[in-house]
Amino acid sequence: MPVSQNPISIQGVSLESISRKFGTPVYVYDGEKIISQIETLKQAFSEVPLKIKYATKALTNVNILKLVKRAGAEVDAVSIEEIKICMEAGFSAAEIMYTPSGVNFREVQEAVELGVMVNLDSISLMEDFGAAYGNSIPACIRINPHIMAGGNEKISVGHVQSKFGISIEQLTDILVIVKKFDLKIVGLHIHTGSDILDAEIFLKGGNVLFEAATNFPDLRFLDFGGGFKVTYKEGDPSTDVHEVGRIVSEAFQQFCTKYGRKLELWIEPGKFLVSESGYLIVESNVVKNTPQLTFVGVDSGLNHLIRPMMYDAFHDVYNLSNIDGDQETYNVVGYICETDTLAKNRKIGKVKKGDFLVFKNAGAYGFSMASNYNSRLRPAEVLVWEGKAHLIRKREEFHDLLRHQVILDI
Structure with a gap:
């Protein structure tokens, strides 16, 4: 059986251990990969006075922005809120293009x-x-x-x-x-x-x-x-x-x-710096056989990863719990009351209920485009940096859905 090309750990930290510690769904980012991508661009344009302006809309977590700054890059923002987040991360006004x-x-x-x-x-x-x-x-x-x-x-x-x-x-x-x-x-x-x-x-x-x-x-x-x-x-x-x-x-x-x-x-x-650093880990809720297809229903959907539906984007997916097992063909679908096929006709190691599935290239326009559609909660974010997994965004809780609603006495 060939050795899988899909990672089971980042910087020595097991993805499964991250899933069990922080729960699913969870976005996980490899900080070293982001730094490496910035260095690649510096080398590619080494003959000119270069400024790298990270397109922050791809992923705006303050800790990711701090990493970008640490690596010597600056930022491009498309909203006043992004500007203020960049300043929270330590960027000066002179380092921000709006x-x-x-x-x-x-x-x-x-x-x-x-x-x-x-x-x-x-x-x-x-x-x-x-x-x-x-x-x-x-x-x-x-x-x-x-x-x-x-x-x-x-x-x-x-x-x-x-x-x-x-x-x-x-x-x-x-x-x-x-x-x-x-x-x-x-x-x-x-x-x-x-x-x-x-x-x-x-x-x-x-x-x-x-x-x-x-x-x-x-x-x-x-x-x-x-x-x-x-x-x-x-x-x-x-x-x-x-x-x-x-x-x-x-x-x-x-x-x-x-x-x-x-x-x-x-x-x-934007995408070039953070896409390959990111993984979305989900759990299989159900394996549903039909006369024509086998569906794997997971605890996520277009509310967390809308790119496949919005852009026909391809995200490779693998079964972390059975990474080198015999493969079967599945449609991986979400739990949203909408057609939210995350991956279609994919060969994945045989899936059973409770398995952890991983979507690759999820660092860009994943969490940043997430929503509360169907009143679902947005996931946690974890950064792997210097060989340790750090929680950089708490998973939302039910009270967050009501936080800004004004409840009338009706």
């Missing part, structure tokens, strides 16, 4: 008061920002490069019909507003999408930035966004970040020579 989308201008003003850099995402936001601050507050502009890239269409964000950024075809309008309010633009930003394999896509987006950048004399950085693809299953391709780093860095250096001075190159990885 990239809002369609927010009330009051939130932008609050971000400015906190001292963070604002990434202007629309013509109307540029006008409001200019009217309020003129050239007193430096800012960045997010450009939509009209590049269709990424995996599922829901995570492709740089195409012509995307709501994100200002169309590159509106560059003239952008320049009119910059001149009108004497805006101090110190950065340009693009983000084409997620799960991008081809280094040429990053370069194509870079060329859009390079051409636009010649119109802005005060730039300090160009931000290439994120979108590096990670491996989800055996044989799955992933982004060759060293190739991306080499190709993009070379083009960036050539641009800086033409621009007349050196700039910083920023990237905003």
Whole structure:
């Protein structure tokens, strides 16, 4: 029987022991993997002045953010709440980029008061920002490069019909507003999408930035966004970040020579940093045989891991309790009153009631997109760091569901 490629421990800490100690469902993160991913990016872009801005929306636990800071990365936030969480983790305002989308201008003003850099995402936001601050507050502009890239269409964000950024075809309008309010633009930003394999896509987006950048004399950085693809299953391709780093860095250096001075190159990885570090451990509640399928019902569902339903995302799953046993084919489904198939037609070591199943690549957009749908409780989070399992979020309890409800005397 072949040796399983699925981990039974992290840094010597048994996943089963974590499940028994903290209960299920539980998210478990390998802190060393996060540090390793950051180091990989530093090496890939070692030829340029690099800033790694972790896309915090992927996973916002304060302890994960502290690890990111420890490794020398900074952060990108998309809400005022994310900004404040990053500050709780120890990031200074200067280390935070704020990239809002369609927010009330009051939130932008609050971000400015906190001292963070604002990434202007629309013509109307540029006008409001200019009217309020003129050239007193430096800012960045997010450009939509009209590049269709990424995996599922829901995570492709740089195409012509995307709501994100200002169309590159509106560059003239952008320049009119910059001149009108004497805006101090110190950065340009693009983000084409997620799960991008081809280094040429990053370069194509870079060329859009390079051409636009010649119109802005005060730039300090160009931000290439994120979108590096990670491996989800055996044989799955992933982004060759060293190739991306080499190709993009070379083009960036050539641009800086033409621009007349050196700039910083920023990237905003989210999934790449935390996805492979994360595991969702669940318990089998029932094995249900039907004439056509065998279902494994577990104590979780789309309320904890919505990516398979929302993005058709693939998460490899294995039976921790029977990791090298004879395999059978199952549909792994949740306990939500909705169609929440977490894994379809998967060969897994034979499952019985009470077995622990593990979903891999669950670090990004797992807990951060979790909900209380069906009035279910959100799970605990555990970080394995320096060979020990640490509880970093308590499992919710029933009273948490009522905490903010105002009960009337009816």
